[in-house]
Structure formats: structure tokens, C-alpha cells
Amino acid sequence: MVDGTSVRIGAGAAGKAATVWLVRYDAKSRDVPIRAGENGGRTLPHRDIVRELAKLGDWSGSSTSFPLPPARERGLSTAILVQRGAGGPIIAARKL
Numbered sequence: 787m788v789d790g791t792s793v794r795i796g797a798g799a800a801g802k803a804a805t806v807w808l809v810r811y812d813a814k815s816r817d818v819p820i821r822a823g824e825n826g827g828r829t830l831p832h833r834d835i836v837r838e839l840a841k842l843g844d845w846s847g848s849s850t851s852f853p854l855p856p857a858r859e860r861g862l863s864t865a866i867l868v869q870r871g872a873g874g875p876i877i878a879a880r881k882l
Contacts, residue, residue, distance in 0.1 A: 793842070793866055793882075794851040804845045804877060805869045806852055810838035810862040837862055 795806060815831045837859055842852035845868060857864075868878040 790854075792851045792853050795845050795849065795868065795878075797849040798847055802871050802874070804871070806842040806845050807867040807869060808838070808840045808842050808854065809836055809865045809867060810857060810859070811836045811865070812861075813863045834863075842866075 793806075793808075812835045813833070815833050816835065817829045818832050819829045820826055838857075840855055842854075843850075864882040866880050866882065867876050869875070870877050
């Protein structure tokens with residue numbers, strides 16, 4: 787749940803400790819010229835480019851909330867990811 791200034795993660799079976807991430811990304815498509823490699827000389831669209839990734843905190847399965855930091859850029863979309871362990875699988879995600 788999000789109230790504009792914080793995000794609340796409900797209680798659940800985390801199993802292992804998990805990390806809660808804030809992701810701010812540009813949802814627009816950007817054409818990027820490729821200079822080398824098998825796509826060299828082509829222009830390819832890039833979408834959902836991550837502009838900000840911030841660790842909000844750790845989650846161990848109990849209900850908790852985290853403050854949302856202010857955006858550094860305007861016009862970006864936001865998502866919250868819950869990632870198991872250090873670099874493990876994403877166990878929950880939500881676009882805000």
C-alpha cells in the first residue's frame with residue numbers, strides 16, 4: 787500500500803530476509819544508435835530505462851513501512867521490488 791510518502795509491505799512468509807527496492811524509470815521509448823557489435827550501425831529502441839535505484843530497507847516477513855524518498859527527476863514511473871537475499875529472485879513487485 788502506498789500513501790504518497792511511504793510504502794507499506796504487509797505480513798507474509800518471507801522465508802529468508804528480503805530487500806525492498808525503489809525503482810524509478812523512464813517509461814518512454816528512446817532510440818539509441820548502436821556503434822559496434824552485431825547491431826552496429828542500427829538504431830534500436832530502449833524502454834523502461836532505470837534512472838534511480840534506492841534500497842528502502844530490509845523485510846523479514848512482518849508488516850512494515852518505508853518512507854519514499856523524493857524523486858530526483860520529474861516524469862519518471864515508479865515501482866517497488868522485494869528481492870529475496872542478496873541478489874536473489876524478485877518475490878514481489880508493484881508499479882505505483
